[in-house]
Amino acid sequence: MPNTALRVYIRNTALERIGQVDDYTSLTVVPRYNAIGSFVLEVSADSDKAGLLVEGNGLIIRTADGTLVDSGPIRTVDWSRSKDDSGEGKLTVGGVSDTEVLTRYTCWPAPASAIGSQADTVYKISGAVAETAMRTLVNANAGPGALASRKSPLLTLATNGGRGPTITRQLNQFDSLFAVLQDIANAAGLGFRVVQVGTGLQFQVYAPTDRSGTARFAFSLGNLTDANYSTTPPTCTRAIVVAGGQSSPRSCKTYDRADPLFPGLVLEQFVDLTSVDTASVDLAAQMDQAAEEALTAGAGKGSLAISPIDIPLLQYGRDYQVGDTVSAKVRTAWMTDVVREVTLTCTASEGTTVKAAVGTSDGDGTVARIYQYIAQVKRDVGRLKTRKAA
Known part of the structure; x- marks a missing residue:
């Protein structure tokens, strides 16, 4: 295979390497930021590694x-053969990233107690650093500190770096652990993932790296083959937060955030905190x-979707990763934002190609910079029309 080909290793259920697939015909792998990645591998059913590509085993994918x-684990193994195929046909192997393990758990109101002793209806995080809160949730519901019946035996936690702001929030009983982690991480500007370390899985929280000064993509730089951008309008510009009303008086408050592309648009959304006692000292927080x-x-x-070209001075995996901030030139302006996902496609004949999705899919406290840029273009066009009319 070409020198740029991705290396694929097979692991067993104990996460031990048991072989390498060096004769695959195609591979697509999509690592994602604060989301579940995926992979699809195609290989001849005649391969001497075909017998190892079974549900329950997994793949480890590395650059050259x-x-x-x-x-992550293999989830599907499909076999197919047409009348024109030689040999035993082909296998199509699909799987997900190890971060998927977090989707299997919920947040118990009292994670240290058995299911029959869940008297509380909420779990409260009060004045904790975001990374610490995330680690505590994982540890108590799925990690080493969880009940024996809930503990994921291969899951450990990386060292606490104390990253992110202090947060205060209340979780409804049995909220999805993964969804809660996404909410906290995206609001705090942090990344999280589960990756294989040795023969174990490790939950990691990290602060994305700003590489916008060095990871720059543009047609004029010769490291971009195509680019396109798109926008999605807002769904909420006014949050109506209502607390209490059950065992305590109601407290209602509105929060507004104008949208730069639709500055006059008001979209109200009810935010239910009625389970929160309005006598709580941290109600406002x-x-x-x-x-x-x-x-x-x-x-x-x-x-923004871009198709960058790996060049000696700028290569995916070495010079930028999913979650890093990069720069890309859109028309006449440079956009700086987070790499949300990367699709790496590798074939036996062409080696590896890269397509990156850049932009804020889940929000970072403000709309994506590209969205603000389009709003500015719209305003500029409006001024031009006004001048012509005058």
């Missing part, structure tokens, strides 16, 4: 220089946090 792209998350999730979005 050994950098980890992604790893909880309401502020809930409003921030609703406005962030409902903000207008801009996304």
